[in-house]
Amino acid sequence: MPKPRFLPYSASGALVGALVFSASPAFAQMPVFDYANNLIEGAIKTIETTMSDTLSNITKQLEASGPLGTLLGSAQYGSVTALLQQGFTQNANYAKAQVDAQSQIVDGALTSNARFQRDIRNAGIRDEHTTSSLHCAALDSGQTVTVSGGQSWKVTQSIADVADVRGEAGPSQPAFYGQSQAIAAIAQLHFARYCSQPEATAGLCSLSSTPNADQRASTLFGTGTLSGQAGVTAANDYVTNLVQPIVPAALRGDQLTSEIGRDASVRRHAYNARISLARQVLDYAIGIQSPSVPLNSAQQTQMQNEGLTPVGTGSWLQVLMLDANRRYSDVDYAAQLQAMPPASVNREIALELASTNYLLTQLLRVGIMHASTAAAHMANDVEHDFQPTAPLSTPNIN
Secondary structure: OOOHHHHHHHHHHHHHHHHHHOOOOOOOOOOOOOHHHHHHHHHHHHHHHHHHHHHHHHHHHHOOOOHHHHHHOOOOOOOHHHHHHHHHHHHHHHHHHHHHHHHHHHHHHHHHHHHHHHHHHHHHHHHHHOOOHHHHHHHHHHHHHHHHHHHHHHHHHHHHHHHHHHHOOOOOOHHHHOHHHHHHHHHHHHHHHOOOHHHHHOOOOOOOOOOOHHHOHHHOOOOOOOOHHHHHHHHHHHHHHHHOOOOOOOOOOHHHHOHHHHHHHHHHHHHHHHHHHHHHHHHHHHHOOOOOEEOOHHHHHHHHHOOOOOOOEEOHHHHHHHHHHHHHHOHHHHHHHHOOOHHHHHHHHHHHHHHHHHHHHHHHHHHHHHHHHHHHHHHHHHHHHOOOOOOOOOOOOO
16 A cells, blocks of 8 residues: 555646546547558568569560660570570580480490400400411421331331341351351442542452441431431441441351350350340431431421421431421521410420420430440440359259
């Protein structure tokens, strides 16, 4: 409750307020007006009107008769807006076309590269299955070596058959009738074929075109192929003088039936065996150099490249040397080898390994011959050194 002393002040305040604001009672039918809301709505309408006018102004300027439309050009082909839209659309089309073109270029490049790789693979397959000319030459040479090897064995065996009968002093041989006949036969053979100048001067024979050829090692060892039948005959005569120039007389009649004759016969058998072994080794040297197989044009060219006189028929040793020299020093072979694909090089390596194995086999044969001659020498030395201390009596066996 207000204190009594403040009541006069309150009453005076109420009276002043009523006079100043002229307050009157409100009626239900009286309209209500919101000034603040009206101001906001007016401002919004003003902005909208301004924007609409601005857009209309821009549109008028972009029209064909407007200032901007005049600057942009004629509107014969459509409005500026339509033209801009079409331009943007065309740029988009260009972009899409460029992407599509790039895709086609990439696809074409990938296809081209795939075809290129396929061609490389096809070329590799072709090279791996195509036989090289060197491979054909190697096969021809290998066949020639094999055939000539068989022929050389036949020559060796033919010489050995004749030489063994001579060394054994068999029937119809000069030594069968005596050692003097054997000496006369070998001397007459030398005079007929290899008469030297001193012998011709002495009146023993007529000078030969190959004097003393039966005494010279060059008659047996030459360039690889003996010169025909005459060369083989001269080499055989050299071997005869080297191993057994004089054949001991044959044991005949009671020489074979007596006690001493039987002992002599056994010793003659041992002699014949050792001489036959020595002859066989040298007959092998003659056989592998005897002309036994035709040489093809490539082999004759190879001989010419080596500075040799080409021959139509070569020996086993000759064709083997030609094949080895071709791979080692022939310029044409080296050039073709450099151009070979890997598959052909592998084939060439396989052929060289086969040649190596073949040579090792032939070296084994020669090694066996050397071992046999060494064994014969050892047996002869042991027999020579073995001397009984005293003759033994014949045992009495009941």
